[in-house]
Amino acid sequence: MKLVLRGGRVVDTAGARTADVLISEGRIVEVAATIDAPADATLLDCSGCVVGPGLVDLHTHLREPGDPEAETIETGSRAAALGGYTAVQAMPNTDPTIDSAAVVDLVRRQSKAALCEVIPTAAITMGRRGEQLAPFGELAEAGVRFFTDDGSGVQDAGLMRRALEYARPFGVVLAQHCEDSALAGGGHMHEGACSSRLGIPGMSALAEEVMVARDIELARVTGGRIHFLHVSTARSVELVVDARQEGLNVTCEVAPHHLVLSDESLESFDPLFKVNPPLRPPADVAALRDALNDGSIDAVATDHAPHPPQAKAAPLAEAPPGMLGLQTALPIVLEVLTSKDPDSAVETALMRLSWVPAAIGQISGQGRPVAPGEPANLCVFDPGQSWTVDPQRLASRARNTPYAGRTMTGQVRHTVFRGEAVVVDGEATR
Ligand code: DOR
Numbered sequence: 001m002k003l004v005l006r007g008g009r010v011v012d013t014a015g016a017r018t019a020d021v022l023i024s025e026g027r028i029v030e031v032a033a034t035i036d037a038p039a040d041a042t043l044l045d046c047s048g049c050v051v052g053p054g055l056v057d058l059h060t061h062l063r064e065p066g067d068p069e070a071e072t073i074e075t076g077s078r079a080a081a082l083g084g085y086t087a088v089q090a091m092p093n094t095d096p097t098i099d100s101a102a103v104v105d106l107v108r109r110q111s112k113a114a115l116c117e118v119i120p121t122a123a124i125t126m127g128r129r130g131e132q133l134a135p136f137g138e139l140a141e142a143g144v145r146f147f148t149d150d151g152s153g154v155q156d157a158g159l160m161r162r163a164l165e166y167a168r169p170f171g172v173v174l175a176q177h178c179e180d181s182a183l184a185g186g187g188h189m190h191e192g193a194c195s196s197r198l199g200i201p202g203m204s205a206l207a208e209e210v211m212v213a214r215d216i217e218l219a220r221v222t223g224g225r226i227h228f229l230h231v232s233t234a235r236s237v238e239l240v241v242d243a244r245q246e247g248l249n250v251t252c253e254v255a256p257h258h259l260v261l262s263d264e265s266l267e268s269f270d271p272l273f274k275v276n277p278p279l280r281p282p283a284d285v286a287a288l289r290d291a292l293n294d295g296s297i298d299a300v301a302t303d304h305a306p307h308p309p310q311a312k313a314a315p316l317a318e319a320p321p322g323m324l325g326l327q328t329a330l331p332i333v334l335e336v337l338t339s340k341d342p343d344s345a346v347e348t349a350l351m352r353l354s355w356v357p358a359a360i361g362q363i364s365g366q367g368r369p370v371a372p373g374e375p376a377n378l379c380v381f382d383p384g385q386s387w388t389v390d391p392q393r394l395a396s397r398a399r400n401t402p403y404a405g406r407t408m409t410g411q412v413r414h415t416v417f418r419g420e421a422v423v424v425d426g427e428a429t430r
Contacts, residue, residue: 002041004037004044006043009051012350012369025419046413049382052354056357062091068397077118080115081423085116085326087117089121093149117418124147147173161221168224175229177229189279195263208236227253236252254297254301323401323402324400379412413425
């Protein structure tokens with residue numbers, strides 16, 4: 001299959017230029033001001049669009065194996081491709097948990113026909129029970145580079161210390177969902193003025209911050225590598241910034257919803273706004289937006305967390321936390337960054353959504369420059385095009401987006417995965 005991406009503005013680590021891109025047999029063959037399309041090539045119109053490396057999501061819940069009513073690798077990868085992603089890391093809180101090479105292999109086999117690269121991650125502890133470490137050696141041998149008990153944090157500091165020591169020689173990343181369960185205290189939203197007014201049990205910000213601080217100390221002692229998932233408070237970011245300045249091997253990500261939604265959304269008592277970590281007060285939202293713009297936050301990761309309609313229809317206390325994110329992340333990030341600095345917004349968005357996450361996840365062949373010889377994993381989007389979120393039109397099996405009816409600016413036009421146009425003119429091709 002040959003493709004010519006015609007007339008877009010190419011943006012990557014080398015900067016921006018207007019160019020055509022010729023793709024053949026899965027690779028970029030030529031990038032030039034004008035390319036004469038070979039007779040057997042398909043032309044994709046990219047006028048008015050940015051052509052960049054495909055987005056890379058460090059944090060996607062695909063629910064397979066175990067909960068195909070919520071999502072499957074097929075439906076989740078289609079949502080990813082429509083959102084501009086060419087790679088997603090599949091979280092291990094599946095059923096069974098991804099904690100052995102056999103389950104990694106199962107996810108890989110199920111991912112063969114996916115519309116983007118699906119990278120299995122694995123749990124830090126067996127069954128994510130927080131008691132016994134997973135076999136990092138076996139899992140690293142099977143190609144796993146990223147370990148997390150996401151959905152919950154590793155509560156036992158001694159176990160986390162051993163995990164950091166044990167992981168080191170394998171060169172893998174431990175990613176923490178920072179939530180001290182004693183401090184979180186079974187709350188359903190952020191603990192603060194809003195939760196008090198609504199009478200909803202709250203979850204203290206300390207639950208997150210104490211674990212960020214603890215793990216920074218553990219990283220210092222062990223020399224271990226740690227990535228903080230979905231940081232959501234101003235203080236968490238400050239702690240990470242200080243640790244980074246000290247030279248510790250730490251990175252962090254923010255989820256798009258924490259950049260645009262606050263705890264005030266829970267005034268509706270709508271479980272669509274229930275998520276872990278919870279939506280925070282407007283002051284934290286503002287701090288996270290600044291931190292994304294000034295580089296204090298390394299990456300944006302969706303925490304795409306599909307749940308079936310009947311689960312989200314339960315009362316707030318019983319509904320599971322989580323929201324869809326793959327098809328709305330790019331416009332949200334563009335909106336936030338444009339509000340700070342319109343001139344650099346597109347390049348910074350791609351940095352935080354593509355090449356930096358690819359580096360954090362040690363994902364080869366993704367987030368690469370748009371240059372001859374590179375694998376053709378690309379996303380093409382119109383940064384100025386507006387659209388309205390219709391939950392029924394999202395590709396996910398689930399419908400739990402908190403953005404129904406919201407207008408987003410920035411729309412994916414085409415996605416190219418391993419040289420195949422998997423999204424053309426905003427529609428998935430399979
Ligand atoms: O809201 C969340 N949902 N946060 C998590 O950490 C897990 C996720 C899920 O798996 O549903």
